[in-house]
Amino acid sequence: MLPESLPEIPQRSLTSQGVLYRPLQEIEVFVEDEGSEVFYEELIYRLLDKKHRIVKVFPLRGRLNVISECQNYCDKHPALFIIDGDLSWVAGEPQPNIDRLSVNQCYCIENYLICENAAVEIAFENCGKDSREDIKGKLKWSDTRKAIESPLVELFCEFAIAHKLVPTLKTTSYGFDSVCTQHKKRALPQFDSKKSALLADTIRKAVIAESGATTYQTLRDHVYARISAIQDPLDVVSGKDFLIPLLMFCIKQVVNSNLTRDSFVLRLAKHCSLEKLRGLNSALVREITRYHDAQPVS
Template sequence: MLKWPERAKPAVQRLFSELQDIDVYVEDTNDEPFYRSLIKFATNGELTVARVFALGGRRSVIETAKIHDYKKRRALFIIDGDLYWVKGEPTPNVAGLHCHDAYCVENLLLCEQALSLVLSEELPATEADAQLQLAFSAWISGVQESLLELFAAFATVHTFDPTVPTVSNKVAMLCSKAKRGKYPRLDPTKVEKLKSECLAAAEKVADPTDVLKTYKQLLTRIKALPSPIHAISGKDFLLPLIDFRLQEFGCRIKRATLRVRLAKCGDKSRLNALATALRRAATS
């Protein structure tokens, strides 16, 4: 994809403003094609978005939304929930800002219907057969409990000491090593060890009683969510794990390609909040 120099960004934005109904700003660079696919699918192609603009991080998106002149250009600024969402902190009250109701946008991609379709096309097989082989609900049950505890610990240490690495600990280090004929799988023992290390790090700067109380409150909160799995990073944990799962069936797709394909199919209701925000921003 063509990459424009930083100084050219204002000119690029003016160029594309005439070609689209609404300007959309996101966090991650090199994610524009993915978001265009997601927006088109979520809104049934009702909105024309020729270019999505990446601002390079959550704070940049929020700060740009604050100063944007919505009278001149209709726009929507999109951020992930991150650990702030896991902790139940409110989204910053900024006009034109939309926060995914999940840790990140990748959480919204992990739809059984979409995954079954992708697997059926790769095997090939009927969608029904692919769905049976995937056993998505059973797979979720197998990884959810330990990862919810881990992310409650991540949120806890983030509360007391945000400098401690959390999600940057990639899920691969928490998996068993790949062997001939076997792909990496989540190792609950390794997950438990990292959880304990995070809570211990929090206890270095806070009273252990307060740390334990916070951890229990956060774990209770995320378990009570309509979709508890949304409290686990889809990008850094769930998507890699489901990728390993798909590889077990001989389904080998580059992860970036998998993201785009999942953004184009499946249960559209999981994107209702995003679609509503886009339509509202485009007509306000």
């Protein structure tokens, strides 16, 4: 009789999984979250453009585990450990400077997937009767971006300040539902800028009460100066918990079809622009090249 599920791999053994796949790929890639490895594999496959082999990505169950395993990694085989920027990146805190560690220059890897062309392609595939241009006109992603950018950036600015000054304060765990309104019972939720502003104000007042107005304002000025220098301000907003659900709702308003989150994220990874991923591509190629350069000439 087969067991109901396979036993969970112990934490201490997660990094060693890569050894089994060495005959099949040129580099071992370790990431934070279980469930993210499939779309990571798709992104990296596209990034390497078949020039280097990659078949499996390994999740290490959390940011701190990735950092710890990277610090302890002493094998000569090519490996890259990838972590998200998170609120510490938004706040401009120094990022870990460890060999083989790559920090996504955005809130999380899902931010790289937010792409109008990818959204149009997915809607086009699901529709089957409207042209891409018609779908793009219906999607109106540019208008949606303009409507959400300022309130969501404001909210994540407050989240980042709270993360640094009052770490125990609830922030991103509020989730996307906290800034949405469902006008009718079966209608899709809509982003509500008033709810977003109210939540930002609630966080702001709690931080000021705990740390003082002067300390709060000094850090706020620093965070906003940092955000103003970022090419895409929405990169400071959680792609995973806020932007992905929002983009799904936008598509569902255009195409009446069932989209599962996992399928949607994978399809975004297949179609999204790779422009923002140049840094990750460079890190992968650099690690592979360094290994090959170190091999003795036969």
